[in-house]
Amino acid sequence: MRKLILQQIAASEAQREALEAEGLLVEDLEGPDRRYFSAVDEEGRTVGYSGLEHCDEKNALLRSVVILPGFRSQGLGRQLVELTLAEVHPSADVYLATTSAADFFESIGFALIRRDAAPKAILSTRQLSGLCPASAKIMKLSRPQT
Ligand SMILES: CC(C)(COP(=O)(O)OP(=O)(O)OC[C@H]1O[C@@H](n2cnc3c(N)ncnc32)[C@H](O)[C@@H]1OP(=O)(O)O)[C@@H](O)C(=O)NCCC(=O)NCCS
Structure with missing residues (x-):
């Protein structure tokens, strides 16, 4: 499998286009306390x-x-999420x-939670407080006990 490198980026037009193509939120890309990353493969190609x-x-x-359409189903999404969580x-x-x-996120270690079990800091993000449809599922990462 290709090995990815995570690079921190400023919110970019290419990223916005990739998200928009999948119907993901771009209205709240700008804002405080956000960090964005691109995943680059060994050949220097941005895959997500x-x-x-x-x-x-x-x-x-x-x-x-998001993993760009041509690079899906090769384990890169999982790798991208794991590298991001390490941050x-x-x-x-x-x-x-x-x-x-x-289902994808469940396979990586997230579990569904009830909306009222999410902390206020999460519920008050623009995504959760308005932009995401009420039908959006909320998930929490279950980290192994250390
Ligand atoms: C979701 C996404 C990031 C997965 O990327 P990917 O590189 O195809 O994922 P992987 O190859 O690492 O797949 C990991 C597992 O999840 C499964 N999976 C992939 N996409 C899935 C999806 N949308 N729903 C459910 N399961 C999915 C795969 O079958 C795989 O399972 P396996 O390892 O047991 O075979 C990619 O499909 C994507 O960019 N989708 C559009 C944007 C999106 O939905 N992003 C999430 C927004 S919250």
């Missing part, structure tokens, strides 16, 4: 993007995860909202 919204010191939102402090909890890829 991801992002983190650091909501407070204890809670982060994984967001804007979060191990003591922080990681959440996400998804309408279409809950």
